[in-house]
Amino acid sequence: xxxxxxxxxxxxxxxxxxxxxxxxxxxxxxxxxxxxxxxxxxxxxxxxxxxxxxxxxxxxxxxxxxxxxxxxxxxxxxxxxxxxxxxxxxxxxxxxxxxxxxxxxxxxxxxxxxxxxxxxxxxxxxxxxxxxxxxxxxxxxxxxxxxxxxxxxxxxxxxxxxxxxxxxxxxxxxxxxxxxxxxxxxxxxxxxxxxxxxxxxxxxxxxxxxxxxxxxxxxxxxxxxxxxxxxxxxxxxxxxxxxxxxxxxxxxxxxxxxxxxxxxxxxxxxxxxxxxxxxxxxxxxxxxxxxxxxxxxxxxxxxxxxxxxxxxxxxxxxxxxxxxxxxxxxxx
Amino acid sequence: xxxxxxxxxxxxxxxxxxxxxxxxxxxxxxxxxxxxxxxxxxxxxxxxxxxxxxxxxxxxxxxxxxxxxxxxxxxxxxxxxxxxxxxxxxxxxxxxxxxxxxxxxxxxxxxxxxxxxxxxxxxxxxxxxxxxxxxxxxxxxxxxxxxxxxxxxxxxxxxxxxxxxxxxxxxxxxxxxxxxxxxxxxxxxxxxxxxxxxxxxxxxxxxxxxxx
Numbered sequence: 001x002x003x004x005x006x007x008x009x010x011x012x013x014x015x016x017x018x019x020x021x022x023x024x025x026x027x028x029x030x031x032x033x034x035x036x037x038x039x040x041x042x043x044x045x046x047x048x049x050x051x052x053x054x055x056x057x058x059x060x061x062x063x064x065x066x067x068x069x070x071x072x073x074x075x076x077x078x079x080x081x082x083x084x085x086x087x088x089x090x091x092x093x094x095x096x097x098x099x100x101x102x103x104x105x106x107x108x109x110x111x112x113x114x115x116x117x118x119x120x121x122x123x124x125x126x127x128x129x130x131x132x133x134x135x136x137x138x139x140x141x142x143x144x145x146x147x148x149x150x151x152x153x154x155x156x157x158x159x160x161x162x163x164x165x166x167x168x169x170x171x172x173x174x175x176x177x178x179x180x181x182x183x184x185x186x187x188x189x190x191x192x193x194x195x196x197x198x199x200x201x202x203x204x205x206x207x208x209x210x211x212x213x214x215x216x217x218x219x220x221x222x223x224x225x226x227x228x229x230x231x232x233x234x235x236x237x238x239x240x241x242x243x244x245x246x247x248x249x250x251x252x253x254x255x256x257x258x259x260x261x262x263x264x265x266x267x268x269x270x271x272x273x274x275x276x277x278x279x280x281x282x283x284x285x286x287x288x289x290x291x292x293x294x295x296x297x298x299x300x301x302x303x304x305x306x307x308x309x310x311x312x313x314x315x316x317x318x319x320x321x322x323x324x325x326x327x328x329x330x331x332x
Numbered sequence: 333x334x335x336x337x338x339x340x341x342x343x344x345x346x347x348x349x350x351x352x353x354x355x356x357x358x359x360x361x362x363x364x365x366x367x368x369x370x371x372x373x374x375x376x377x378x379x380x381x382x383x384x385x386x387x388x389x390x391x392x393x394x395x396x397x398x399x400x401x402x403x404x405x406x407x408x409x410x411x412x413x414x415x416x417x418x419x420x421x422x423x424x425x426x427x428x429x430x431x432x433x434x435x436x437x438x439x440x441x442x443x444x445x446x447x448x449x450x451x452x453x454x455x456x457x458x459x460x461x462x463x464x465x466x467x468x469x470x471x472x473x474x475x476x477x478x479x480x481x482x483x484x485x486x487x488x489x490x491x492x493x494x495x496x497x498x499x500x501x502x503x504x505x506x507x508x509x510x511x512x513x514x515x516x517x518x519x520x521x522x523x524x525x526x527x528x529x530x531x532x533x534x535x536x537x538x539x540x541x542x543x544x
Binding site for chain 1: 518521
């Protein structure tokens with residue numbers, strides 16, 4: 001409990017810094033990070049500089065550094081584990097440390113836990129495997145492998161000092177959900193927002209930008225983007241991501257309605273098939289409707305087009321990674 | 333005009349790697365126009381770092397459409413430059429395009445001004461350029477200016493190998509409002525969060541990086 005209070009203190013300092021900036025009233029783009037609510041667990045994860053100064057074993061430091069490097073430049077696993085233009089850091093901004101930007105340390109303290117998405121208890125590695133299977137349209141490094149262990153170690157390092165299974169709600173976890181939109185999200189309005197605010201980097205075709213073989217701006221739809229099973233293909237997740245993180249450096253500048261509209265526009269474009277595809281998009285939607293697809297447009301007809309009705313797996317030469325399988329936790 | 337547009341848009345559709353629209357212009361004609369520029373920007377387009385003064389940016393190898401836009405914006409006043417104003421006032425639109433294309437085709441030269449930089453500034457500058465300082469919501473330069481900060485398309489100019497004095501001047505110009513011409517104010521939002529130490533450090537570090 002003491003460590004928790006300490007984290008709270010330093011977090012308050014960090015948050016205070018941000019709001020100082022806003023309070024000055026001189027800047028045109030104040031950083032309006034929402035303030036923590038009473039009773040929320042606030043944690044400021046340690047930095048890589050802190051790692052170097054720490055008393056951890058040098059070999060552990062080396063492995064955490066490796067995890068950090070994989071996290072920031074996941075494209076080094078291209079063709080092996082990653083089959084699109086995404087890095088972990090594409091969605092988990094600020095080295096996976098930033099609240100409201102999918103900070104990754106909570107996974108290290110709330111797991112193992114039951115996940116409705118795959119209907120069993122997942123540990124940290126299996127959670128990371130989910131990102132590889134859906135968001136990276138790929139297949140995870142093997143459980144217990146050097147790369148997987150390094151990634152997990154980076155997550156745990158970021159969670160340093162936080163109690164396991166905290167009962168308090170975590171400040172800025174994931175992409176905190178926006179209020180429901182006032183108007184039903186709309187493609188035409190969403191397209192307007194996209195063209196005005198997003199296309200400069202992500203392109204009018206959603207393909208992002210690769211320069212000299214290096215991903216500069218991630219693809220937001222199409223073959224090089226996340227697949228139909230990715231969490232961010234859910235409208236509420238993308239709307240919250242956009243509102244809290246985009247345009248880059250200008251978080252919070254879009255209205256909630258604009259965020260919902262642009263998310264709807266992006267997540268009603270085509271993308272690689274859901275790895276859980278049964279061969280029939282409507283059947284697949286129905287099977288995962290309650291736990292997932294009720295929040296996506298997969299398997300729905302939008303503007304006369306049935307979304308996800310194809311066998312396109314993007315660059316990936318397979319549909320379903322072998323690790324996506326049920327568990328029973330009964331005697332094997 | 334239609335015939336010109338078609339191969340262009342085709343190239344854009346095909347080239348997943350190039351979002352930038354190529355600027356039309358005549359480099360040879362641009363070389364003639366450049367006779368008014370070389371006093372400051374030098375014959376090789378390398379410009380000059382001027383310690384304790386206003387540096388002249390390297391133009392060589394920068395994106396043509398970016399250069400063209402800057403000329404237009406200076407003329408229009410959204411980017412204030414009393415030094416450049418008399419020169420851009422002499423140029424018509426055709427000449428701006430030509431001279432922009434001319435400079436974009438010159439080989440990039442090395443940045444100056446960071447030679448004496450201290451280790452502490454360089455470390456801080458590298459951090460800002462490559463990792464950022466998210467606690468202050470200063471996103472890394474390379475997230476827009478691209479791998480090696482060597483520039484991305486027409487909107488995000490090369491910073492690597494630009495003169496330290498010029499980079500610092502521009503960051504200050506965004507802060508004090510004399511430069512207001514960046515798309516969506518993506519740069520302004522970041523620049524106004526940077527203090528003098530950040531500006532010095534990142535300018536020094538970037539000037540020492542390879543331009544290509």
